[in-house]
Amino acid sequence: MILDLVQLFFTSALISVTAFGGGSPALFYQFGVTQNQWITPVDLSAMLAFGYATPGPAVFGTATFIGYNVGGFAGAIVGTAGIYMAPFVGSILAAKYLTGLLHNRYAGFVLTGIGLAATGVVAATALHVLNYHQVVPWQIMVAVGAFVASLIVNVHPVFVLLAGLLIGLLI
Amino acid sequence: VNQVSIRYRHMVWLFAKIGASSFGGWAAAAVQMEKELVTRRKLMPLDVLQGAVAYAQMLPGATQVSMVAHTGYYLRGVKGALLATVSYLLLPITLIFGFAVIYFRFLQQSPQLMSQLDGVIAALCGVILANAFRIGTQHAKQFWMWGMVGAALFARLQFNVSPLLIIAIFAGGGLLVALMTVSTKPHIMEAVAVAEDSDGNEIDQRVNGS
Numbered sequence: 001m002i003l004d005l006v007q008l009f010f011t012s013a014l015i016s017v018t019a020f021g022g023g024s025p026a027l028f029y030q031f032g033v034t035q036n037q038w039i040t041p042v043d044l045s046a047m048l049a050f051g052y053a054t055p056g057p058a059v060f061g062t063a064t065f066i067g068y069n070v071g072g073f074a075g076a077i078v079g080t081a082g083i084y085m086a087p088f089v090g091s092i093l094a095a096k097y098l099t100g101l102l103h104n105r106y107a108g109f110v111l112t113g114i115g116l117a118a119t120g121v122v123a124a125t126a127l128h129v130l131n132y133h134q135v136v137p138w139q140i141m142v143a144v145g146a147f148v149a150s151l152i153v154n155v156h157p158v159f160v161l162l163a164g165l166l167i168g169l170l171i
Numbered sequence: 172v173n174q175v176s177i178r179y180r181h182m183v184w185l186f187a188k189i190g191a192s193s194f195g196g197w198a199a200a201a202v203q204m205e206k207e208l209v210t211r212r213k214l215m216p217l218d219v220l221q222g223a224v225a226y227a228q229m230l231p232g233a234t235q236v237s238m239v240a241h242t243g244y245y246l247r248g249v250k251g252a253l254l255a256t257v258s259y260l261l262l263p264i265t266l267i268f269g270f271a272v273i274y275f276r277f278l279q280q281s282p283q284l285m286s287q288l289d290g291v292i293a294a295l296c297g298v299i300l301a302n303a304f305r306i307g308t309q310h311a312k313q314f315w316m317w318g319m320v321g322a323a324l325f326a327r328l329q330f331n332v333s334p335l336l337i338i339a340i341f342a343g344g345g346l347l348v349a350l351m352t353v354s355t356k357p358h359i360m361e362a363v364a365v366a367e368d369s370d371g372n373e374i375d376q377r378v379n380g381s
Contacts, residue, residue: 019231021310046288049294052295054263055193055262056193056263058196060232084232084256087233091240092249094230101229112310112345115310116310117340118306122303123303124334139290144297156195160298168291
């Protein structure tokens with residue numbers, strides 16, 4: 001149990017320190033679903049849907065969720081501590097010592113590279129989750145509709161997910 | 172650090188309130204912070220908040236937590252950063268913990284209920300794809316860059332390459348381009364622009380405009 005919690009903490013911390021540019025869903029999929037099999041793709045989907053419907057960081061709460069499944073209340077605390085430690089420490093260090101970071105001419109290029117990678121791996125995560133079950137045509141239509149509603153019409157994710165739930169219940 | 176006259180218990184209340192009303196990602200959180208910390212209570216100038224947003228975009232991990240810790244540190248040092256972060260996350264973490272308990276104890280045990288999530292999962296995939304596209308439009312300023320996005324997608328889907336490896340390779344590629352590009356121009360404006368353009372242009376207009 002203690003070893004599980006230690007592994008959970010370091011995995012959460014690893015996800016956190018490498019989650020630049022919005023790539024966190026892919027990292028949770030890789031470490032939570034594929035590598036450690038702490039949760040299934042359906043669990044991850046349910047968590048992300050709930051995360052979008054609640055205040056605060058939508059995706060990073062997955063560490064609390066996974067933590068509970070791994071080690072109950074203690075696991076939830078450990079997962080939460082691991083995931084939020086890096087941005088907390090990083091922002092204090094940046095405010096105190098790295099005042100020139102915004103002026104660094106290399107940082108912009110590195111972040112662009114990371115952003116391009118994050119786009120690809122996050123898109124792949126969505127397709128992985130969709131392909132977990134045998135996909136039926138109506139699900140593809142819902143996914144396309146959600147993409148359009150979210151990106152073009154700019155509908156809030158909560159309403160998009162509720163619409164998906166309703167369609168699923170009706171079908 | 173700017174030791175302003177705000178008591179710790181007021182900080183707890185203030186950041187808990189911001190955390191409870193920050194629906195819709197870091198841009199919404201930044202708008203709430205601007206409203207409470209800059210406009211209403213005048214605890215910090217706008218440029219400090221903008222700096223916190225810009226730094227948060229450059230740092231790893233949860234952007235909202237970086238922003239909150241940065242502003243908490245500005246207000247009351249390390250203790251202020253810790254209080255602000257814990258207060259901000261209090262409600263979101265409690266909600267997720269409650270959801271985890273209900274989900275793993277009851278929902279997951281019911282295949283009938285789980286099968287009804289198919290529509291949500293499909294919709295979620297569309298939402299995530301839309302988010303991915305938004306991230307891409309912030310960074311892919313030229314057409315060939317979308318080719319790089321496609322390469323990352325292909326590597327992940329076809330060869331199951333670890334996202335960590337893909338991100339590391341692309342970061343290295345960015346550094347290589349930076350090293351080959353001679354420029355003495357400071358990048359502060361680019362960094363702020365990246366921070367302000369994410370999740371649409373709302374943060375740009377609201378933070379600068381009010």
